Amino acid sequence: MAFSLLRVVSSIEISAGLGFADSDSSRYAGRLLGSKFVGKNSRKKESWSFYSLHDKLKKHGKLPVLSSLVANTAGEVVMSSEQKVYDVVLKQAALVKDQKRSEIVVDVKPDMVIPGTMYLLKEAYDRCGEVCAEYAKTFYLGTLLMTPERRRAIWAIYVWCRRTDELVDGHNASHITPTALDRWELRLEDLFAARPYDMLDAALSDTVSRFPVDIQPFKDMIEGMRMDLKKSRYENFDELYLYCYYVAGTVGLMSVPVMGIAPESKATTESVYNAALALGIANQLTNILRDVGEDARRGRIYLPQDELAEAGLSDEDIFNGKVTDKWRNFMKIQIKRARMFFKQAEQGVTELSQASRWPVWASLLLYRQILDEIEANDYNNFTKRAYVSKAKKLLSLPMAYGKSLISPLSHTQSSLLRV
Ligand SMILES: CC(C)=CCC/C(C)=C/CC/C(C)=C/CC/C(C)=C/[C@@H]1[C@@H](COP(=O)(O)OP(=O)(O)O)[C@]1(C)CC/C=C(\C)CC/C=C(\C)CCC=C(C)C
Numbered sequence: 323m324a325f326s327l328l329r330v331v332s333s334i335e336i337s338a339g340l341g342f343a344d345s346d347s348s349r350y351a352g353r354l355l356g357s358k359f360v361g362k363n364s365r366k367k368e369s370w371s372f373y374s375l376h377d378k379l380k381k382h383g384k385l386p387v388l389s390s391l392v393a394n395t396a397g398e399v400v401m402s403s404e405q406k407v408y409d410v411v412l413k414q415a416a417l418v419k420d421q422k423r424s425e426i427v428v429d430v431k432p433d434m435v436i437p438g439t440m441y442l443l444k445e446a447y448d449r450c451g452e453v454c455a456e457y458a459k460t461f462y463l464g465t466l467l468m469t470p471e472r473r474r475a476i477w478a479i480y481v482w483c484r485r486t487d488e489l490v491d492g493h494n495a496s497h498i499t500p501t502a503l504d505r506w507e508l509r510l511e512d513l514f515a516a517r518p519y520d521m522l523d524a525a526l527s528d529t530v531s532r533f534p535v536d537i538q539p540f541k542d543m544i545e546g547m548r549m550d551l552k553k554s555r556y557e558n559f560d561e562l563y564l565y566c567y568y569v570a571g572t573v574g575l576m577s578v579p580v581m582g583i584a585p586e587s588k589a590t591t592e593s594v595y596n597a598a599l600a601l602g603i604a605n606q607l608t609n610i611l612r613d614v615g616e617d618a619r620r621g622r623i624y625l626p627q628d629e630l631a632e633a634g635l636s637d638e639d640i641f642n643g644k645v646t647d648k649w650r651n652f653m654k655i656q657i658k659r660a661r662m663f664f665k666q667a668e669q670g671v672t673e674l675s676q677a678s679r680w681p682v683w684a685s686l687l688l689y690r691q692i693l694d695e696i697e698a699n700d701y702n703n704f705t706k707r708a709y710v711s712k713a714k715k716l717l718s719l720p721m722a723y724g725k726s727l728i729s730p731l732s733h734t735q736s737s738l739l740r741v
Pocket of ligand 1 (some may be wrong): 599605667
């Protein structure tokens with residue numbers, strides 16, 4: 323993150339380091355930009371399928387991100403992915419609503435554990451920290467600003483996400499079957515029921531017993547991996563949005579209960595979760611735009627098929643990998659959409675607890691710059707991998723730190739305020 327923060331690692335390393343040698347070895351928060359976040363029924367309802375992207379741009383002067391209702395192939399109006407995901411957001415937010423908003427939300431339980439297991443638990447968290455430090459250096463540094471309880475909990479979540487991603491992206495990926503993912507899910511349920519399989523699971527098991535973290539986003543991430551196994555095309559943005567929620571928006575929903583909302587924040591809990599979801603979506607969209615060529619070489623096209631067709635582009639154009647004006651125009655629209663999700667996420671970062679803001683700002687600023695780099699590469703994401711230089715990364719860190727000093731109270735223009 324600055325996912326050099328969350329650098330992809332060699333699958334051999336990850337298999338060994340994360341314990342994938344066993345048989346269990348295994349990518350969602352946005353609303354229409356500008357619509358007030360009051361309740362799901364009060365949101366604007368507008369469908370991507372009704373106008374072309376260009377008409378929308380002309381009509382609204384800005385690009386709508388998603389609709390609440392979409393038409394299915396039979397022409398019936400159905401609930402959009404955004405609406406489905408929003409229901410998860412509401413559920414997650416409800417879990418923490420009653421929780422006291424304070425810097426120290428952690429009610430550290432008396433350790434009702436078998437003697438010696440405390441030591442093992444410390445080892446388990448330390449190992450999660452090591453993995454995080456190794457594969458997501460800058461992010462790891464950011465977590466050091468957090469309270470010890472939060473820091474180690476984020477490490478444990480990070481490691482579980484990494485392991486899950488490795489199931490379909492790692493070196494054993496070609497052997498992964500839906501059954502293996504079902505087993506990974508059973509293992510997740512066991513871990514939530516305080517029956518961890520290994521020490522890394524034990525760290526997460528402890529984390530979920532201390533923070534109001536729900537199992538749903540974890541299950542949804544596994545669902546995203548299932549989707550990746552069976553799907554290599556996305557008909558429209560609604561389908562892509564759901565995929566992005568599964569594999570990345572979920573991370574935002576898992577992290578907020580641990581990172582905590584600032585006690586002085588006046589934002590609604592749902593709006594903060596929604597911003598967290600938006601950051602996950604923005605990151606994943608950016609990841610997809612950066613990796614178009616790489617994904618195409620694996621036979622995968624994550625870009626919405628209907629938007630490609632509307633831009634006069636086909637799968638063949640992607641496989642041929644020629645940067646044309648049609649491609650540039652298409653990419654401009656996609657980049658614009660990703661930036662809208664980043665913008666939406668920005669509003670929520672300030673509402674997080676003080677110590678959590680810096681790593682989140684850092685990840686937002688660093689990952690968003692990948693979009694600038696795609697532009698700087700004249701939209702050649704077929705053969706050039708957009709990356710942010712070390713110098714730019716370094717420059718972003720104090721910038722992120724400066725932004726993290728802005729408190730929710732000095733941020734009274736926020737559109738996330740409770741109504
Ligand atoms: C502070 C912070 C950023 C916390 C998140 C820590 C965490 C638990 C990260 C887990 C990330 C992970 C391993 C996800 C597995 C699925 C996956 C690989 C998703 C893609 C990430 C990029 O990783 P990759 O290594 O492939 O990228 P590179 O090739 O190296 O570039 C994703 C694109 C998405 C990751 C999504 C997030 C980190 C969500 C961030 C949102 C929050 C932390 C919520 C912030 C709160 C508010 C209110 C805005």
